[in-house]
Amino acid sequence: MASDAKGDGLKVEGVVAGYGGGVVIDDLSFAVAPGETVAILGRNGVGKTTLLRTIMGLRRPKRGTITFAGKRIDQREPFEIARSGIGYVPQGREIFAELTVEENLLLGNLRATGADEIYAIFPALAEKRRIQAGRLSGGQQQQLAIGRALMARPRLLLLDEPSEGIQPSVVGEIAGVLGRIVRESAMAIVLVEQNIEMALGLASRADLIDHGRIVASESTATLRANPHLIEQHMAL
């Protein structure tokens, strides 16, 4: 990556967002450089999912700015934000249950001629390409949701609780795949995760969120050495 990391990555500055009159994200700022994997940790209901939805344009921020690759995206439509190079894997996966596995993948990139790249990454999906996505197991559905986002070759991937309701072996496989893609392609990841082990395994940095803002930012090496730091912020 020859370009300037600051201009290329994601920058969230002073963002306030919420539902109706309520504020969930309150003056939150953080940045992700290209190729960086950042875990967002925090208790339930502190605004992690709302943060991702706001970046994706599903929520308009009430205040603040969001820039990606040097361009303001906070007033753009979700489809424009997606096309600017951001992939989104929402909580609960939100695959298209009635469409086939292959159709789900093609929706990630309507110009693609096929989905062989994704089948190479997740071989379990290749065998089921003609099957309705709703009939896959939870782990395979998660692989499908991630594969669908990867179809567009995003420069930033937003992952909301990818380990939720999935057996540990599949969580390990997904983490391995994502780690490899980050190393090979300089894709950045923002990972919202309750599974501390997966979060610390994949991310280089963890931002702890509470009451709608980032309260601490630590390298995952530090957190692994001092687990009490996490408990300090996650407990209560």
Next chain:
Amino acid sequence: MDQVATAILDTSNAILVLMLVSLGLAIIFGLMNVINMAHGEFLMLGGYAIMQLGAFGLPFFVALALAPLIVAVIGLIVEELVISRTYHRLIDTILATWGLALMLRQAVILQYGPISYGVAPPNVGFVQVFGGQYPVYRLIVMGVSLATILATFAFFFATRWGLAARAVIANRDMAACLGINTRFLDRITFAFGAGLAGLAGAAMAPIISIDPNSGLGWVVPAFLSILVGGLGTVSGPLAGAAGVGGLDSLTATFASPVWAQLVVFTAAILVIRLFPNGLVSRRRREA
């Protein structure tokens, strides 16, 4: 025998045209979450369009091809001016499109007066069907309707844009998050739905009379077809239209139009009671 054959052909005609109207209504609702109360007026405009084009001296079949396009363009303008401002507010779409329906009817009255017009059918003659005479034009209407329905299905199930449209129907937000241009799809969906109604109105113009209220008689059965057939699929409204249109047309022929209304509404209530999600049901996300 020939009376039965004629009744079956007339019923098929009614069903196929109702399918066009219901399909447009259902696609607009499925993709855009807009309940289009002005759908009947687009049908009515199709009738006036073919009448006006004929008055300009265009051959009938050229006018028949152009009329739906004119209505589609009107749909496009309406989408930009009115509909696009009501997204995510389902109740407001009913109010806005109902107001739009009033405006379109009054606009037509200002231009053409409250009287009814007839359009001369093209001179294509009759065919022998089971010993009886049947107008060829009605067969043409059936053929055009069937071809349009099949083309719509081909678009939805055999093209990438159709795949994108089905994704938007299933989960609009997620589809948008994958980079699908929902704004563009909304525009062409509304124009296409309006065009389908316009085609139905233009094709039926020589068979029915054209007046400012001629859309009303179609839009109620069309809504009923969608309720009976089920939302969220492309085939549901077609099944509903087959049931509603068939029952209505056959009962009207062999009993009376009043009985037809009674039978259709009773059957619709029963179906909705027994299959609350419609004949072709599908789980739908809460809007």
